[in-house]
Amino acid sequence: MALLTGDRKAGRPSSRPAPGGTRRWWTTRRRDHLAGYLFIAPQLAGSVLFVLVPLGLVVWYSLHEWNVLADTFEFTGADNYRAMVDDPNLPGVLRATALFSVGLVALNLSLALFLAVLLNQRLRGTAFFRVLFFSPVVVSLVAWTIVWGFLLQDNGGINGLLDTIGVDGPNWLRGDLTAMLSVIVVQVVKNVGLNMVLFLAALQGVPGELYEAARVEGASRWTQFRRITVPLISPTILLTSIITVVGSLQVFAQIAVLTQGGPGSSTTVLVYYLYQQAFQFHHFGYGATISVLLFLIVLALTVVQWQMRKRWVFHEQ
Amino acid sequence: MSSRLSPRAKVLLYGTLCVLAIPFVFPTWWMVTSSVKPVSEIFAFPPSLIPTSVSFAGYREAFATQPFARQYLNSAYIALVVTFGTLAVSSLAGYAFARIRFRGQNALFLVVLLGLLIPSEVTIVPLFRMFNAAGMVDTHWPLILVPILGAPSVLATFIMRQFFIALPVELEEAARLDGLGRFATFWRIALPLSRPALGAVSIFTFLHSWNLYLEPIVFLSTPEKFTLPQALTQFVDAYGGPMWNIQLSAASLTAIPVLVVFVIAQRQFIEGLAHTGLKG
Numbered sequence: 337m338a339l340l341t342g343d344r345k346a347g348r349p350s351s352r353p354a355p356g357g358t359r360r361w362w363t364t365r366r367r368d369h370l371a372g373y374l375f376i377a378p379q380l381a382g383s384v385l386f387v388l389v390p391l392g393l394v395v396w397y398s399l400h401e402w403n404v405l406a407d408t409f410e411f412t413g414a415d416n417y418r419a420m421v422d423d424p425n426l427p428g429v430l431r432a433t434a435l436f437s438v439g440l441v442a443l444n445l446s447l448a449l450f451l452a453v454l455l456n457q458r459l460r461g462t463a464f465f466r467v468l469f470f471s472p473v474v475v476s477l478v479a480w481t482i483v484w485g486f487l488l489q490d491n492g493g494i495n496g497l498l499d500t501i502g503v504d505g506p507n508w509l510r511g512d513l514t515a516m517l518s519v520i521v522v523q524v525v526k527n528v529g530l531n532m533v534l535f536l537a538a539l540q541g542v543p544g545e546l547y548e549a550a551r552v553e554g555a556s557r558w559t560q561f562r563r564i565t566v567p568l569i570s571p572t573i574l575l576t577s578i579i580t581v582v583g584s585l586q587v588f589a590q591i592a593v594l595t596q597g598g599p600g601s602s603t604t605v606l607v608y609y610l611y612q613q614a615f616q617f618h619h620f621g622y623g624a625t626i627s628v629l630l631f632l633i634v635l636a637l638t639v640v641q642w643q644m645r646k647r648w649v650f651h652e653q
Numbered sequence: 654m655s656s657r658l659s660p661r662a663k664v665l666l667y668g669t670l671c672v673l674a675i676p677f678v679f680p681t682w683w684m685v686t687s688s689v690k691p692v693s694e695i696f697a698f699p700p701s702l703i704p705t706s707v708s709f710a711g712y713r714e715a716f717a718t719q720p721f722a723r724q725y726l727n728s729a730y731i732a733l734v735v736t737f738g739t740l741a742v743s744s745l746a747g748y749a750f751a752r753i754r755f756r757g758q759n760a761l762f763l764v765v766l767l768g769l770l771i772p773s774e775v776t777i778v779p780l781f782r783m784f785n786a787a788g789m790v791d792t793h794w795p796l797i798l799v800p801i802l803g804a805p806s807v808l809a810t811f812i813m814r815q816f817f818i819a820l821p822v823e824l825e826e827a828a829r830l831d832g833l834g835r836f837a838t839f840w841r842i843a844l845p846l847s848r849p850a851l852g853a854v855s856i857f858t859f860l861h862s863w864n865l866y867l868e869p870i871v872f873l874s875t876p877e878k879f880t881l882p883q884a885l886t887q888f889v890d891a892y893g894g895p896m897w898n899i900q901l902s903a904a905s906l907t908a909i910p911v912l913v914v915f916v917i918a919q920r921q922f923i924e925g926l927a928h929t930g931l932k933g
Contacts, residue, residue: 372755382802390776
């Protein structure tokens with residue numbers, strides 16, 4: 337709260353009416369400049385200290401051989417990058433990351449849109465279902481993952497449910513593909529409510545007359561959805577896809593709790609690999625190199641999506 | 654898409670919604686009911702939906718095997734401090750970027766926005782190093798300072814800015830003409846009007862802090878200092894096998910209070926998140 341009192345002082349001089357007419361150095365414009373800087377000071381200082389400086393350091397560290405246990409820190413130039421190119425684990429890690437992100441984004445966005453369309457119908461009880469679909473968002477992430485960890489055991493709840501309808505379920509977390517599928521589904525069910533709510537708000541902003549007109553013209557529901565709904569909510573689709581893509585690259589707790597990157601390394605995504613290298617094997621230099629790669633991937637994907645918006649986003653807000 | 658539905662379509666819709674709801678509801682239901690089941694029943698096949706007998710042994714054990722009350726308190730106070738800190742930092746910065754004209758404004762806004770592009774996972778190695786040098790490893794400072802001032806608060810600042818831009822400026826102009834200073838205008842006029850945005854920011858900031866997992870396991874090593882997500886994974890026996898009922902009891906304790914608040918205030922939760930900022 338010291339921040340607030342500090343800024344209050346800055347506001348005080350201007351709260352006195354300026355003495356009549358004399359032009360002075362301490363003008364309203366100058367006062368505004370100062371107020372602006374003081375208002376953003378904490379955020380700006382934080383951005384420099386906790387974002388920009390660490391980003392610079394991560395690049396610097398990536399040029400060093402740095403082992404905490406051996407207490408070594410030597411400049412090795414591009415060695416870490418060369419090691420990364422030759423890292424036999426990396427192709428698998430990148431494949432797992434891509435598989436996870438593509439699966440998560442595709443399933444999350446399509447399910448979110450599908451649920452939003454269902455809940456946008458004139459139907460009693462949609463508010464109740466909205467709460468149900470949103471509720472996992474507020475359940476603690478690790479608690480949620482632990483519970484799914486139980487349910488996905490060979491003799492756990494999922495296979496128990498499948499058994500009652502006569503299906504013999506696999507040992508989900510022990511197979512490469514089923515483990516990946518499990519991690520994706522657990523994460524989608526956890527967070528899809530957020531995108532669903534954003535889509536629902538966008539759908540409610542689509543004017544009803546458009547559908548009336550389309551119906552008069554004899555357009556099917558599917559055509560209405562493709563030609564009216566999707567273009568009109570495309571700004572929301574862009575926003576949710578950027579958030580979801582970036583979020584998919586940050587997944588850590590689910591992997592750490594559910595599979596520890598396994599079986600083998602089939603669910604070792606980039607962030608988990610970074611954690612292993614830096615904090616389990618104490619290769620901080622190499623960990624920093626992986627961080628740089630992660631940053632470049634996030635940056636590239638965001639730029640690509642932002643550029644693509646001109647092609648398909650109907651109008652900008 | 655809101656034409657009147659035929660009865661058949663209604664049945665189909667309700668059916669679809671009910672089936673789809675299973676993976677969303679079943680895990681939470683199973684967690685809470687299993688936490689009071691005897692251990693033998695947790696892995697009953699097929700799963701029992703309602704426990705045959707109720708036992709709170711798991712809950713008692715949760716507090717006996719770890720300083721769980723202490724860990725609970727840690728998570729709660731960190732999340733509250735982070736939420737209020739973020740509100741202060743992001744509403745001030747968001748207001749300045751939306752309303753005050755000052756030199757270098759756009760460039761500085763871009764510098765701040767860069768935080769949106771840098772997941773905190775990218776900077777975890779240097780942050781660890783920096784906090785280590787400052788003697789703050791194995792304290793709560795990294796879990797408080799980084800979310801309030803670093804990348805996580807940038808989204809909050811962005812949301813506040815979008816909200817203030819959309820707010821009609823006339824009231825503030827009138828106040829300014831009456832001689833109110835910048836801070837007083839912000840504090841007395843703009844801030845009270847921005848409750849929906851503040852609500853949305855509080856909700857996702859609280860949840861973000863409450864869910865934090867990578868940072869606690871990187872920075873904290875003393876069990877008394879652990880936060881809940883980290884503590885939940887520590888309920889293992891001497892051989893590293895999970896202690897099922899204790900873990901489920903602790904998980905329920907972590908989830909239930911937030912769920913209760915959510916159910917009571919669900920309208921504000923959902924509509925606040927849907928209609929503020931993120932839409933701008």
